[in-house]
Amino acid sequence: MNVVIIGTGNVAAVISTMIKATQHKLLQVAGRNILKAEALASSAGAEASSLDSVRTDADLYIIAVADTALPEIAQKLHVAGVVAHTAGAVTKDILANASAEYGVLYPLQSLKANLNDLPPVPFLIDGNNNKAITKITAFAGSVSHQVAIADDGKRLKLHTAAVFVNNFTNYLFAVTSDFCKKEGVDFSLLFPLMEETVRRLRTHDPADVQTGPAIRNDLLTISRHLQVLANYPLMSELYSLFTERIRGYWDRSKG
Amino acid sequence: MNVVIIGTGNVAAVISTMIKATQHKLLQVAGRNILKAEALASSAGAEASSLDSVRTDADLYIIAVADTALPEIAQKLHVAGVVAHTAGAVTKDILANASAEYGVLYPLQSLKANLNDLPPVPFLIDGNNNKAITKITAFAGSVSHQVAIADDGKRLKLHTAAVFVNNFTNYLFAVTSDFCKKEGVDFSLLFPLMEETVRRLRTHDPADVQTGPAIRNDLLTISRHLQVLANYPLMSELYSLFTERIRGYWDRSKG
Incomplete structure (x- = not known):
């Protein structure tokens, strides 16, 4: 399918890289920062544009921008293709005015544009109707082995x-x-x-696999560790909190 | 070398399994719990004994028992071979009366006897003299690719x-x-x-690779997550603590 990516951050960069290994064609990368858009677009053989010149002939629009930038972009976009955002904590319905078919393509992974080899990326898919879900799922399945509806x-x-x-x-x-x-x-x-x-x-x-001094209630080792951490107040505080929590958790499990 | 293992817990079980793949011979497994000692010994073709009948003809004695059981066992043992314990938080000198050559063979790994395939296990080695260090390092090097003196x-x-x-x-x-x-x-x-x-x-x-709402100072997502966790007070408390810590840590890094 013909794809437009809106956004130039880590997720946009990773998805544009993923597209290279597929049959899909990346038509355009649109971004607020035109230099970043050009960098991403040129490495993928696509055109770059500002947010005001997004093409209208793509099959799939992937909006990979900061959550706070989503509302304005969603408001401006009006296209016939399927529109999906990549945000974990934003409702799909923010895209309700951008297209008749919209949804979510959320990568459940910590993505950095500059990591050399891509890790496996599970995608969580949502859509407002079957056509949107089918299209987004097909795209996700072509770039990942793990796709789930959520x-x-x-x-x-x-x-x-x-x-x-x-x-x-x-x-x-x-x-x-x-x-x-x-x-x-x-x-x-x-x-x-x-x-x-x-x-x-x-x-x-x-x-079932917890080990260490806290679950053993090994007070001598715990006190030795706290001595080692004497000059690290933030670590000492975490050590005491987790030790207490672990003892409480596995006590409860046994009881 | 000829080896005796004292102890029948997770570390003893893992080391006895490791020995099977080497040229070393496990002579004996000695334990307070004779049934456990027999189970470990028989699977390794060794003899089992109580703590009172430890052989005296081995090259290396590995004491893999709870930290609290170490002092009594160290006091009872008097042998010519090298003696090593496997504890991370106990001084090597607890073994000073057990042999002229003693030290530590500490597996820096979370070991469970019932895990089917063994993970890689780095060993931290210590010894009271060169002979002890050389012997323990040689043993560690035969069962692990990662051995360090500490x-x-x-x-x-x-x-x-x-x-x-x-x-x-x-x-x-x-x-x-x-x-x-x-x-x-x-x-x-x-x-x-x-x-x-x-x-x-x-x-x-x-x-350099931290991601997520805390480092982005993304207050909207943080509040959405805390709503999701409303019925999980222990998780909510951790969420707030870590969010505050992450913001402080990366603020400091930038400054």
Whole structure:
């Protein structure tokens, strides 16, 4: 199908890269920032335009912009093709005036334009009618092996869950990496442990594989760790909070 | 080399499994729980014994027991071979009376005896002299591709760091999995995101790849997420804490 991408950020960049490996044709990249639009468009053999000159002859319009920019763009756009936005926490109905067929193409992944190799990207699809759902699902299926239908409510729930398993986890990694640097120990020695923590979830419930001093109620080790963290007040606070939470969680599971 | 394992828990089970793939010979598994010792020993073609009948003719004694059980076992043991414990947060010198050569063989991994396929296991090595370090390093190198020397202080720091990147992360996964179950959305759709969160650390500093509403200061999405979590007070509290922490962390990085 013929595709127009509106937006020039991380998601727009990743989807334009994905399109290159398919039979679809990227006609145009439209953006507020024309230089960024040109950069994306030229690498995909498409034309670049401002937000005021979006073509009207595409089969699918993908709006990949900041949530706050969505309302204005949705208001301006009036096309015959299917229109989809890529936002996890915004209703599909924000697009109700842009086309008779509209919906959502939400990538459930942490995407950075500058990452060299693309990770697998599950897509959550929604649409206001069968034609929209069919079209968006067909596109998603051509760029991803994992496509699921999820309405506004389910998508928002998974978007919230994603914050816990990616954003909060990555914050823990960031403070731990800083700690290792300051203390002169090698953070990369922890990579196999971190990879295993995630890998085994494909076969085990996380509630069944918890290890460490908190679940063992190993007060001596906990106090040794808190001594190690004596000069790291923010980490100490997290350590105490999580230790308490873990003890409460697995006590409850047993009871 | 000829090896004796003292202990019958997760670490003892994993090391006895690892030995099977090497040229080493597991002579004996000694444990407080003789049934568990027999189960481990028989699967490895070794003999089982109580803690009072540990052989004295091995080259390497690996004590893989709970931290609290270490002092008594270390006090009882008097052998000519090298003695190593597997604890992250206990000094090597607890073994000073067990042998003239002693040290540590600490697996920096979350090990469960019942996981079917073994993950890669980095080992942190310490010893009271060159002979101990050489012997323990040789053993570790025969069962793992990643071996590093780390004294008591460094080992305790990495043990503390491991709690953040495994125990606390797995707790976040557990509460998120529970949330998904209760809300009827598919937790496994998050696996590619979780895998990517860890995978990219091999090429990117976690401080450079943070995404999500907190670092964007996207107050509308944050309030939508908190609404989704209205019936989950423990998750709401974590959400607010991490959001505040993330905003503070990346503000500081920019400044």
